[in-house]
Amino acid sequence: MTVRIDDTDRKILAELQRDASQSLDDIAKAVGSSKTPVWNRIRKLRDGGVIGQHTVFLDAEALGFEACFFVLIRTSEHEADWQAKFLKALKDRPEVQEAHRLAGDIDYILKVRVKNARAYDMFYQALISEVKVHNVTALLSMEEIKSTTMLPL
DSSP states (O other), rough: OOOOOOOOHHHHHHHHHHHHOOOOHHHHHHTTSHHHHHHHHHHHHHHSSSSSOOOOOTTTTTOOOEEEEEEEEOOSSOHHHHHHHHHHHHHHHHEEEEEESSSSSOEEEEEESSSHHHHHHHHHHHHHHHHHOSSEEEEESSOOOOOOOOOOO
């Protein structure tokens, strides 16, 4: 189902991206509408798949997850059964915050958040014991300069 999105929908989505916990009254005020039409639009956007799950962002460092690694994976395996096994291994590991299949020399890139280098090594050892990979390069992020999930509406 394709959902038509107008300027008011974009304003509502921008408000929800900024703070999804705000009240309908606050969102309606911010977009220049009333509560019921805003609720109906949010429901339409949710039913149409534009709005996904609601969640909260946790501060990784405050919780002791001080190391963020970007893991570059090259593989010589491209069969469907290997890919299924690899995807399952990634989905089963909460340390993997993001995983992308790439075009180019690198096959996959992972964003892995762990407490420290020892925890990364445990993740790495477990991963390579489950799936065969040709080459793994881990890059430690020294500083997160920007991180957002907000889309430029």
